Amino acid sequence: MKNNEPVIEVEGLCKAFGANVVLDHFDLTLYRGENLVVLGKSGSGKSVLIKCIIGLLRPDAGRIVVLGQNVPDLTYMELDQLRARVGFLFQSNALYDSMTVRENLEFPLRRHWMNVEQNEVNDLVHKVLTSVGLAHTVDMMPAELSGGMRKRIALARTLILKPDIILYDEPTTGLDAITGMEIIELIKAVQHEYQTSALVISHDMKLARHAAERIAILLEGKCCATGTYQELSTSKDPNIRAFFD
Amino acid sequence: MRFGVFRASFFQEVGALSRFTARFFREAFRPRYEWEELVRQCFVIGYKSLSLVGLTAFIMGLVMTMQLRPSMVRYGVEKMIPAMVCIAIIREIGPVITGLIFAGKIGSSIGAELGSMRVTEQIDAMEVSGTNPFKYLVVTRTLAATLMLPVLVILADAISLYGSYLGVNMYEVLSFRLFMEQVLDNLDYYDAIPAIIKTFFFGFAVGIVGCYKGYYSTKGTEGVGRSANSAVVMASVLIFILDLLAVQVAALIWKI
Numbered sequence A: 001m002k003n004n005e006p007v008i009e010v011e012g013l014c015k016a017f018g019a020n021v022v023l024d025h026f027d028l029t030l031y032r033g034e035n036l037v038v039l040g041k042s043g044s045g046k047s048v049l050i051k052c053i054i055g056l057l058r059p060d061a062g063r064i065v066v067l068g069q070n071v072p073d074l075t076y077m078e079l080d081q082l083r084a085r086v087g088f089l090f091q092s093n094a095l096y097d098s099m100t101v102r103e104n105l106e107f108p109l110r111r112h113w114m115n116v117e118q119n120e121v122n123d124l125v126h127k128v129l130t131s132v133g134l135a136h137t138v139d140m141m142p143a144e145l146s147g148g149m150r151k152r153i154a155l156a157r158t159l160i161l162k163p164d165i166i167l168y169d170e171p172t173t174g175l176d177a178i179t180g181m182e183i184i185e186l187i188k189a190v191q192h193e194y195q196t197s198a199l200v201i202s203h204d205m206k207l208a209r210h211a212a213e214r215i216a217i218l219l220e221g222k223c224c225a226t227g228t229y230q231e232l233s234t235s236k237d238p239n240i241r242a243f244f245d
Numbered sequence B: 001m002r003f004g005v006f007r008a009s010f011f012q013e014v015g016a017l018s019r020f021t022a023r024f025f026r027e028a029f030r031p032r033y034e035w036e037e038l039v040r041q042c043f044v045i046g047y048k049s050l051s052l053v054g055l056t057a058f059i060m061g062l063v064m065t066m067q068l069r070p071s072m073v074r075y076g077v078e079k080m081i082p083a084m085v086c087i088a089i090i091r092e093i094g095p096v097i098t099g100l101i102f103a104g105k106i107g108s109s110i111g112a113e114l115g116s117m118r119v120t121e122q123i124d125a126m127e128v129s130g131t132n133p134f135k136y137l138v139v140t141r142t143l144a145a146t147l148m149l150p151v152l153v154i155l156a157d158a159i160s161l162y163g164s165y166l167g168v169n170m171y172e173v174l175s176f177r178l179f180m181e182q183v184l185d186n187l188d189y190y191d192a193i194p195a196i197i198k199t200f201f202f203g204f205a206v207g208i209v210g211c212y213k214g215y216y217s218t219k220g221t222e223g224v225g226r227s228a229n230s231a232v233v234m235a236s237v238l239i240f241i242l243d244l245l246a247v248q249v250a251a252l253i254w255k256i
C-alpha cells in the first residue's frame, strides 16, 4: 500500500504576517498512503502551514506541490478541482450550523459540480456516516451533537468526496482522553478503509504515538526533524526531547 | 491626538468598506450565480422583518395623525391631515423608519451570522468545498436586502396610511374612499418615485455593511457580538447620510 510517490511536497515555504514570521523555509514531504503527524506547540504556525497547503492562505515564498500541482500557481477553478481531492478537517469542525447533518454532508457533493443522482447521494451519506459510526444522526442539527460526534461528522463530510489526502487540524484538541482515543482509532480506520494519505497536525503525543507512521517537528518556522516515533523519542536534541518528556 | 487616532481609523474603515463594495460588484456580475440561495435569502430577510415593519408602520401612521391634529385644528385645516401625513410618510418617514428597523433586524442578524461563520471557520470550509463564500454568502444577502427593503417600504407605507385613516376616524367620520381621494389628490409621482428609489440604496447599505462586519469578524465569540453591533450603528448612520444625498439629488432632477 505504501510507496515512495510523494503526494504533497512543501519546499522552502515562508509565511509572515507583518513582522510576525510564522514559517521560515519549511520543508515537508508526504508520501502516498502514509500517516504523517506534524508536531508543534500551539501558536507555532501549524494551522498556517495546513492552510497554505489547501490554498486558504497565500505563501510569501516557496513551492507547495499537491498531487503534482503547485498550489500558489493555480487558478480558482483548478484550485477547486484540487480541493475536491483533498479533504480538510478543521480544528473547530466548521459544521454549518444552519444545516442538518445530511445537508452538511451533501454540501461538498453538490457544490463540486459532481453529477450524482439523489439516491446515489443518499447511499453516500449513509455510507460515510456508517464509517464514522453515526448513521442515526442524519437528521439532527450540529448543535444537538457532542464534541466528539461533531468531529466525526466533520470527518464524514471530508470523506464523502473520497479524497486522496486528508489534512487534519488538531483532531484531538478539546476532546477528553477517551473520545480523543476514539478519534485516533477512527483516523487509522479511515486511512485503511479509504486508502488515503493523511497529514495530521497536532501537539498531542498520544496521537503521534498511535497514529503516526512518521513524525515531523515544526519548530521556529522550520521542520527541525523527521522520523518515526522510536527514532525521535531516543533523540538527544533538547528541542525534540521537550515534546517527549 | 485622540482625534487623530479616530480620524485614521475612520478613513481606514471607509477605505475597507469601499474595497469590499467594489469586490461585491466584481463578484456579483460574474458566474457562478447563486440563484437558489438568493431566492432563499429574499424569503428569509423579507419574512423576518415583516411583522416588525408592519407594527411600527401602523403605529407611526396612527400617532403622526394624532400628533398633527391639534395644530391643524388651530389653523382650521384639519381637512389637510390625510394629505400631510401621507406626504410625510411616503417621502420620508416610511423609508427612513423602515430602513432603520431593517438595519436593526437584518443588519445585526447578517453581521452575527457571518461573524460566527467566520470565527468557527465555516467560511473557510465553504471555500474548500468548491464554493466561493463571497458569492454564496455576501452577494446573495446584499442583493436580497437591496431587493426586499423597497418591497417592505411600499408595504409599510400602505399600512401607515391605514393607521392614519383610523387615526382620522378617532375624531371625525371620514370614509376610506374620501380619505384616499384626499391623499391621491395631493400626491405626485415625484413624491413617490425618488422615495422608492432611495430605499434600494438603504437596503444595499444594510446588506453590505452587515456582510462586511461579519465577513471580517475577528477575536472569537466576543468579536461576533461586536460585528453585529457595529453593523447596526454603521448601517443606521449610512441610511441618514444617503437620505441627505437623496433629497439633494431628487431636488436637482425634479427641479423643485
Ligand SMILES: Nc1ncnc2c1ncn2[C@@H]1O[C@H](COP(=O)(O)OP(=O)(O)O)[C@@H](O)[C@H]1O
Pocket (backbone or CB within 6 Å): A017, A020, A022, A040, A041, A042, A043, A044, A045, A046, A047, A048, A049
Ligand atoms: N490570518 C492571520 N493573520 C495574522 N496572523 C495570523 C493569522 N493566522 C495566524 N496568525 C499568526 O500565526 C501564528 C501561528 O498561528 P497558528 O498557525 O494558528 O498556530 P497553531 O500552531 O496553534 O495552529 C500565530 O502567532 C498567529 O497570531
Ligand SMILES: [Mg+2]
Pocket (backbone or CB within 6 Å): A046, A047, A048, A091, A169, A170
Ligand atoms: Mg491551529
